[in-house]
């Protein structure tokens with residue numbers, strides 16, 4: 001096949017989402033808005049255009065409310081002083097609830113995992129939100145997470161048990177192990193979720209029954225990694 005022909009086919013193949021993505025917009029403002037939406041995770045150019053056209057049809061006041069909500073969110077949101085969860089106040093609702101078991105701290109990756117565990121109605125302790133997991137490929141090291149704050153919290157006392165509730169991926173396991181090494185000298189119990197949550201599953205996608213059972217049936221962390229030799233720190 002001649003090169004020219006191959007080039008045409010190749011261009012056609014690329015066209016839908018890459019090469020011609022922004023060629024046909026009749027307005028720079030429209031194009032700019034589409035670009036912003038398309039920069040969000042999981043949103044392609046077509047979906048971005050659909051969302052922007054939808055906004056265009058709304059009343060000016062509704063669009064203003066939409067824009068202001070995003071700006072307010074970024075400007076005014078706090079991270080809870082205790083658990084690092086996203087909050088409107090210095091202490092989040094969970095940390096300021098006197099009915100929660102303060103001696104239990106469940107370590108999770110992000111707010112979506114807090115919401116997933118809260119959804120099981122099986123856990124009454126507090127949380128610690130890491131803000132991610134250790135992932136050398138993505139350039140995320142222990143210093144990028146709130147592990148220092150977690151250790152500080154344990155050092156201050158009042159915690160009997162740290163429950164490691166990270167995703168059962170290799171990155172989750174590495175992070176569990178790193179935290180375990182950091183905290184093992186403190187007089188606390190370190191547990192991890194029972195592996196009712198499948199290996200390789202993202203925690204937030206686990207169904208409520210599996211996740212609920214996993215948090216009730218947690219096991220000592222030492223048992224969960226027997227046979228593991230390497231130390232990621």
Ligand SMILES: [Zn+2]
Pocket residue numbers: 080081082083084085091092093094095096
């Ligand atoms: Zn909190």
